[in-house]
Amino acid sequence: MAVSRELCDWEKTLSVVAGVDFGTLSVRISIFDKERGKLGSATAEYALKRSATDPDFATQSHDEQMAALARAMREAVQVSGISGDSVAAIALDTTGSSVIPVGEGMVPLGDYYLWCDHRAAGEAAEITRAAKSYDGGAGFEGIEWCGGVYSSEWGWSKLLHWLRHNPAERGRFVTALEHCDMVAATLCGITDPAELPRSICAMGHKWMWNERWGGLPPEDFLVSVDPLLAGVREKIAGRYQTSDKLAGHLSAEWAERLGLKAGIPIPTGAFDAHWDAVGANIRLGDVVNVIGTSTCIIGLSAEQSLVPGVCGVVPGSVYPDKVGIEAGLSAVGDIFSAIATRAGSTVQALSEATKDYRAGQTGLLRLTWDNGDRTVLVNPELGGVTLGWNLMHTAADELFAAVEGTALHTRIILERMQEHGTVINRVINGGGIPKRNAGLNQIYANALNKPVLVPDGDVTSLGSVILAFLAAGDFATVEEAQDALCPAYRVFEPQADAVGQYDRLYSLYRDVYFGLGSPDAAPVALGRVLPELRAIRRVASGAV
Numbered sequence: 013m014a015v016s017r018e019l020c021d022w023e024k025t026l027s028v029v030a031g032v033d034f035g036t037l038s039v040r041i042s043i044f045d046k047e048r049g050k051l052g053s054a055t056a057e058y059a060l061k062r063s064a065t066d067p068d069f070a071t072q073s074h075d076e077q078m079a080a081l082a083r084a085m086r087e088a089v090q091v092s093g094i095s096g097d098s099v100a101a102i103a104l105d106t107t108g109s110s111v112i113p114v115g116e117g118m119v120p121l122g123d124y125y126l127w128c129d130h131r132a133a134g135e136a137a138e139i140t141r142a143a144k145s146y147d148g149g150a151g152f153e154g155i156e157w158c159g160g161v162y163s164s165e166w167g168w169s170k171l172l173h174w175l176r177h178n179p180a181e182r183g184r185f186v187t188a189l190e191h192c193d194m195v196a197a198t199l200c201g202i203t204d205p206a207e208l209p210r211s212i213c214a215m216g217h218k219w220m221w222n223e224r225w226g227g228l229p230p231e232d233f234l235v236s237v238d239p240l241l242a243g244v245r246e247k248i249a250g251r252y253q254t255s256d257k258l259a260g261h262l263s264a265e266w267a268e269r270l271g272l273k274a275g276i277p278i279p280t281g282a283f284d285a286h287w288d289a290v291g292a293n294i295r296l297g298d299v300v301n302v303i304g305t306s307t308c309i310i311g312l313s314a315e316q317s318l319v320p321g322v323c324g325v326v327p328g329s330v331y332p333d334k335v336g337i338e339a340g341l342s343a344v345g346d347i348f349s350a351i352a353t354r355a356g357s358t359v360q361a362l363s364e365a366t367k368d369y370r371a372g373q374t375g376l377l378r379l380t381w382d383n384g385d386r387t388v389l390v391n392p393e394l395g396g397v398t399l400g401w402n403l404m405h406t407a408a409d410e411l412f413a414a415v416e417g418t419a420l421h422t423r424i425i426l427e428r429m430q431e432h433g434t435v436i437n438r439v440i441n442g443g444g445i446p447k448r449n450a451g452l453n454q455i456y457a458n459a460l461n462k463p464v465l466v467p468d469g470d471v472t473s474l475g476s477v478i479l480a481f482l483a484a485g486d487f488a489t490v491e492e493a494q495d496a497l498c499p500a501y502r503v504f505e506p507q508a509d510a511v512g513q514y515d516r517l518y519s520l521y522r523d524v525y526f527g528l529g530s531p532d533a534a535p536v537a538l539g540r541v542l543p544e545l546r547a548i549r550r551v552a553s554g555a556v
Contacts, residue, residue, distance in 0.1 A: 287475025
């Protein structure tokens with residue numbers, strides 16, 4: 013618990029902020045001083061609710077998350093050795109699209125449909141069909157700016173699923189919020205839907221919001237998807253704004269619960285991956301792979317241009333004055349964990365067994381669709397595929413092939429972005445996994461044939477810290493704060509012999525990815541895949 017005391021003279025001059033990061037399983041808080049850097053941090057966990065009978069089910073309680081926030085904040089303040097009254101601003105990022113329906117007074121009508129809840133796959137397909145046929149077949153422009161296919165992971169599909177499956181609660185429905193907006197509204201004591209902060213990052217990438225077509229999708233389009241959506245558009249009201257604008261100020265109630273001072277500013281929130289990219293020091297010409305249970309790929313552009321198959325091209329979603337591009341893989345770290353669990357082992361142990369493996373030496377080609385495909389096929393109906401098995405393969409072999417598979421899938425995505433005008437000069441691997449898995453970073457450098465940079469320090473919640481400093485007035489721009497606060501990089505350079513092997517493997521991967529993953533794909537001659545995998549393996553083993 014924070015200790016109440018008089019501030020020392022040196023403390024009175026500090027500019028101190030709190031950065032909050034809500035992840036899938038816990039909330040992380042970092043306390044930073046502008047001059048001295050990180051003072052301390054704390055984490056508190058909350059439950060992820062799954063269903064033994066429905067693998068698509070994933071929900072969380074808002075109240076449990078907010079209780080965890082209070083615990084973590086008080087601990088972070090205490091370990092930082094400061095008084096809570098010295099914290100000048102808070103900023104927060106969350107998972108997304110994590111959607112919660114609320115009634116009067118912003119009281120939840122259920123749990124969050126978490127980002128990894130895929131129950132709305134049918135609704136997403138209906139939204140895609142309606143968007144393609146809208147306006148006499150001309151189509152609704154919004155679908156093209158989110159990659160051409162709507163996802164079960166996104167807002168409208170989840171809200172429609174909730175409306176269909178909770179008829180008794182429909183009469184109480186006032187609005188629905190993204191996780192980042194719900195937390196900000198709660199902390200600021202906002203209960204009027206017209207005053208709600210709405211993150212352009214969240215609403216642009218997941219709800220097809222854009223000023224190009226007047227904000228949210230038009231009413232007649234939504235009603236064409238399902239009459240249950242009649243009138244819902246006007247209920248998704250509020251202040252749509254970038255994160256350089258304030259959501260509000262900390263309420264007295266939540267100041268007491270957090271052990272902080274009432275009235276401090278809270279900027280409009282955003283998604284964790286987008287602010288993780290800020291913390292990883294993203295600039296124009298960079299992509300950041302935020303690699304954790306899944307991977308979110310974040311890019312920046314000076315101009316808004318279509319990229320088919322990505323999760324959105326949205327002005328103001330990463331930097332307030334740039335265009336953010338989001339793509340990603342639906343499963344990464346959780347695939348590694350599943351492989352280890354099935355083998356009765358650990359990811360660490362299997363990774364140690366593969367530390368001397370060479371590119372392509374397993375002879376396996378692993379398509380990491382275990383939780384569907386987020387980009388570029390946007391198809392939740394796909395499943396994991398491994399080609400090339402023989403009787404001697406091990407779980408360690410499968411793990412190595414899965415790491416290679418995630419790298420090759422990333423190459424598919426980066427090439428799609430480059431084909432449509434995105435400049436990629438640097439690849440930055442952020443998130444938790446790259447910090448503790450040097451082998452993965454080297455595989456990515458070789459498979460992508462680009463240097464891979466890994467922040468040499470902890471950047472979880474650093475993006476929130478940077479936006480909190482902007483809200484407190486300590487830095488004028490995101491770039492200025494990044495220059496002052498972001499750590500240096502470790503660099504993994506491509507290795508020429510491995511690059512050649514991965515070029516061969518990628519040719520196979522690309523054929524199988526599009527040939528097997530696209531129901532309307534042109535026929536692809538897949539008969540060469542297994543013999544070529546054997547040939548690649550022989551080269552890796554030195555047999556040829």
